[in-house]
Amino acid sequence: MIRFIHLADVHLGFAPDRGFPWSSEREEEIWETFRRVIASISKNPVDCLFIAGDLFHRQPLLRELKEVNYLFSTIPDTCVFLMAGNHDYIKQGSFYKGFQWEPNVVFYQEEKPLTVKAAGLNVYVTGLSYHHQEILEPLYDSLKPVKEDGFHVLLAHGGDEKHIPMNMKALAASGFDYIALGHIHKPEAVLRDKIIYPGDLEPLERNDMGQRGYVEGRFENGRVKTRFVPFACRSYQKLVLTVREESTQFSLEEMMKMDLMKRGGKHIYKVILQGTRAPETLIFPEKLKALGNVVEVLDETRPAYDLEMLLKRYGGTLVGDYIAHFLEKDRTLVEEKALYYGIQALLETGFPTGR
Amino acid sequence: MIIRRLTIKNFGKIHDKTMKLSPGINVLYGENESGKTTVHIFLKSMLYGISRLRGRAAKTDAYSTYEPWENPSVYGGTVWFENGGKSFRLTRNFHKAHQVNEFLCEDDGELLDIEKGDLEAVLEGVSEIVYENTVSVAQLKSVTGQDLVRELQNYMASYQGTGDSSVDLVRAMQMLKMTRKGFQVQAQKRQKETEKEKEKIAVSMEYVRKDMDKLMEQQEEVFSQEESLQMTREDDGEEFLNERIERAEGKVRTWGWMMAVTFIAAVLGTTGLWLLFPGVMYPGILLGAAGLLLLAWEFLRYRRLNDELERRQRTKNRWMQKQERLRWNRESIQESFKEKEMTLENLAADYREVEERAYLPLSEELEVEALNLAMETIEALSGNIHNQVGEKLRLRTSRILSEITGGKYREVLMDAGFHMMVNTQERTIPLASLSRGTMEQIYFALRMAAGELLCGKVRFPVILDDVFGMYDEERLAAVLRWLNKEHRQVIISTCHKREMEILEKEGIPYKKLPL
Numbered sequence: 001m002i003r004f005i006h007l008a009d010v011h012l013g014f015a016p017d018r019g020f021p022w023s024s025e026r027e028e029e030i031w032e033t034f035r036r037v038i039a040s041i042s043k044n045p046v047d048c049l050f051i052a053g054d055l056f057h058r059q060p061l062l063r064e065l066k067e068v069n070y071l072f073s074t075i076p077d078t079c080v081f082l083m084a085g086n087h088d089y090i091k092q093g094s095f096y097k098g099f100q101w102e103p104n105v106v107f108y109q110e111e112k113p114l115t116v117k118a119a120g121l122n123v124y125v126t127g128l129s130y131h132h133q134e135i136l137e138p139l140y141d142s143l144k145p146v147k148e149d150g151f152h153v154l155l156a157h158g159g160d161e162k163h164i165p166m167n168m169k170a171l172a173a174s175g176f177d178y179i180a181l182g183h184i185h186k187p188e189a190v191l192r193d194k195i196i197y198p199g200d201l202e203p204l205e206r207n208d209m210g211q212r213g214y215v216e217g218r219f220e221n222g223r224v225k226t227r228f229v230p231f232a233c234r235s236y237q238k239l240v241l242t243v244r245e246e247s248t249q250f251s252l253e254e255m256m257k258m259d260l261m262k263r264g265g266k267h268i269y270k271v272i273l274q275g276t277r278a279p280e281t282l283i284f285p286e287k288l289k290a291l292g293n294v295v296e297v298l299d300e301t302r303p304a305y306d307l308e309m310l311l312k313r314y315g316g317t318l319v320g321d322y323i324a325h326f327l328e329k330d331r332t333l334v335e336e337k338a339l340y341y342g343i344q345a346l347l348e349t350g351f352p353t354g355r
Numbered sequence: 356m357i358i359r360r361l362t363i364k365n366f367g368k369i370h371d372k373t374m375k376l377s378p379g380i381n382v383l384y385g386e387n388e389s390g391k392t393t394v395h396i397f398l399k400s401m402l403y404g405i406s407r408l409r410g411r412a413a414k415t416d417a418y419s420t421y422e423p424w425e426n427p428s429v430y431g432g433t434v435w436f437e438n439g440g441k442s443f444r445l446t447r448n449f450h451k452a453h454q455v456n457e458f459l460c461e462d463d464g465e466l467l468d469i470e471k472g473d474l475e476a477v478l479e480g481v482s483e484i485v486y487e488n489t490v491s492v493a494q495l496k497s498v499t500g501q502d503l504v505r506e507l508q509n510y511m512a513s514y515q516g517t518g519d520s521s522v523d524l525v526r527a528m529q530m531l532k533m534t535r536k537g538f539q540v541q542a543q544k545r546q547k548e549t550e551k552e553k554e555k556i557a558v559s560m561e562y563v564r565k566d567m568d569k570l571m572e573q574q575e576e577v578f579s580q581e582e583s584l585q586m587t588r589e590d591d592g593e594e595f596l597n598e599r600i601e602r603a604e605g606k607v608r609t610w611g612w613m614m615a616v617t618f619i620a621a622v623l624g625t626t627g628l629w630l631l632f633p634g635v636m637y638p639g640i641l642l643g644a645a646g647l648l649l650l651a652w653e654f655l656r657y658r659r660l661n662d663e664l665e666r667r668q669r670t671k672n673r674w675m676q677k678q679e680r681l682r683w684n685r686e687s688i689q690e691s692f693k694e695k696e697m698t699l700e701n702l703a704a705d706y707r708e709v710e711e712r713a714y715l716p717l718s719e720e721l722e723v724e725a726l727n728l729a730m731e732t733i734e735a736l737s738g739n740i741h742n743q744v745g746e747k748l749r750l751r752t753s754r755i756l757s758e759i760t761g762g763k764y765r766e767v768l769m770d771a772g773f774h775m776m777v778n779t780q781e782r783t784i785p786l787a788s789l790s791r792g793t794m795e796q797i798y799f800a801l802r803m804a805a806g807e808l809l810c811g812k813v814r815f816p817v818i819l820d821d822v823f824g825m826y827d828e829e830r831l832a833a834v835l836r837w838l839n840k841e842h843r844q845v846i847i848s849t850c851h852k853r854e855m856e857i858l859e860k861e862g863i864p865y866k867k868l869p870l
Contacts, residue, residue, distance in 0.1 A: 013701070018552055019548055019552050058701035058704055059697050059700060060697075061694050061698060062690065062693070062694050063694065093693070093696070095697065312483070313403075313483045314482055314484045314519070315480060315482030315484070316481065316482050316484075316518060316809060317484050317485060317488070317517055317518040317519035317740075318516070318517030318518060318522055318736055318737055318740055319522065320482060321736045321739070321740065322733060322736055325736060326732075333721065334721060334724050334725045334728060335725075336725075337722065339729075341534065341726055341729040342531070342729035342732060345527040345530045345531045345729070346522055346733070348530070349523050349526035349527045349530050350522050350527075
């Protein structure tokens, strides 16, 4: 049985959410979580560790490579397979060039595929490293495993049109037992237990919603079994606040405080205001930002206008024409917003009447 | 449209009241608080449903205001009316738990469906707001002359631009502009933050560059030290020292040999003399002594040379150490320099990233775009209405005004700044210079004209709610004569007997509806 861990897109050195107070803390946490993975392997060793590119966010510094190499030296019984991705690609003067790795580390130097056998194991890993930020050729599609008995792995990074496009059907039929992918930050099993993006180890930006971690697997009797292991120390979460007609700024703030308490203050939130508000109620999204780690507040609320009713009631006048103008078509987001802005302005600034 | 009969079952303070209306002039007469307004609201609610609001506003909506105190589950009544040559009967119960809406065409007994829009079809699409704007005419609310002028001008402008006298286009646009300003300020703030981010990275880059300069200086220092030690060609330096050591070694060796030769020569010489001339002592002793002396001198020389050799070896070791240290220095400086160089490149990449992100559309820009679209759309649609209504309304208002003032005022004018004037035969007079009575007449003419233009073919009855308070008798008589001439259904609601007296005096037929 071969046990392995597959991770990707660690982006060491990246400072997420630039400009927000937690940014530098996050930068350190990215390193810390990677150290934790190595420490957990050291406690409970696996046979192979696949790192499918973008271990670093930018060009690694020599001391950073030394640090990573030192970490690998603490897991001497694990064979580490490492490649450079499009972010830490091996450019002119890269410290990756000629770096002396620990004996248990396989680093792919070339930009053409090479198959390496793990020392003392029947594991054959095919891989390459990026030497450019973009590679448009589908370098992986036609690869086949070597004709040996054992566990055949393809370590690959990319999959979109500018980063080695991949034909997943061809890859599925290529004969590799497992294809360890990287580059896409959302965890995704393209083919269950076979072609997997583990996602980024720590979430890196506000759209990386949900849990993050790595893939743990084993190869036994010619079959691969995997499971996703959540490992990130925080997550980005969507916090939907449902606004109602009687809601006020104060009630929203209280509601948000409660939600934050329930879910934990460490997480980073994208707050979305939904529902309908009384037309005269003003909401200040900026004030909600101060209540916790909030990257963004999206106000999707609409004033509580009954468009059909208003259209009937105001038919033959400007307000009616205005609503009809927008109701006739499928509205874009801008048109939707314009519709409500216009109605509100026309109705609320009017002359007082006995209506 | 002609209202034939009203039966108010239970609405506000009115219970079980039936009124038959004439197709001409009707006078709804009652004391203050007797329920004249209630009758108007009843009629409107029958045609358009009663207005019910949600939330806080529910307490003051029409539903709550006119909900009967006694027997509230019966809340409504019946209206008989004619339109387009057909007779209809409309019965409603507004109560939320017992809602009834029955709409019958009496000519063919067909039951129509309000939910499906049959009533709207009969009313030919005239909406509730148009009805409010045209059917029911209340007195001008303003008290002072200035306000009155403004109110009248607003009415005219609003009608012309929006078809709705209660919409204030200017203020609506102002509100949109102010909202836009708010978002623009926020977007600017965001941009400033990006600038600050860029600044921060630029500062870090500057620090790294300074570090690199310092490293360059240090490297220069090492170079010059190496040069001063003539170490730039390091093999030569080492060779030179080795040669020096070798030369010293050679001398030491030579002198060693010389000492050995001297010793052997002295021993052999002395022993030879001894054997050849046994008994002769002196030459042997002399030679031995000379040999010893020479040996001693040679030994001293040898020791000095040996010291020199050791010194030269120490020198070489020192030199080697120093060279080693300098090389190590130079290498570590070069390594740091490369490291800094990479850091600088990474920072430059960060800088580009921040810059690229600054081009992404901000959420505020979306709002600004939406607000712009709202303003453009309002302007365009208002322009359409103005084209259709504006000039026609002005002409018709002028015509009616001319008729009810006996030709004294010929024309109503409005300039680009929405200032209204009237044209007499001789000159134009600004609104502010007119009497309140005349302004009421202009207002009346405007409302009548709007009713004709906005309602199209339906010709709703006109409900005049206490509007003649400011009219003198002559003006009132002229208006009533005009209404009679127009052959339309009119409901004059009043708490005075004046209107009826003048109608009788003028010989105009009317029906009195007592409350």
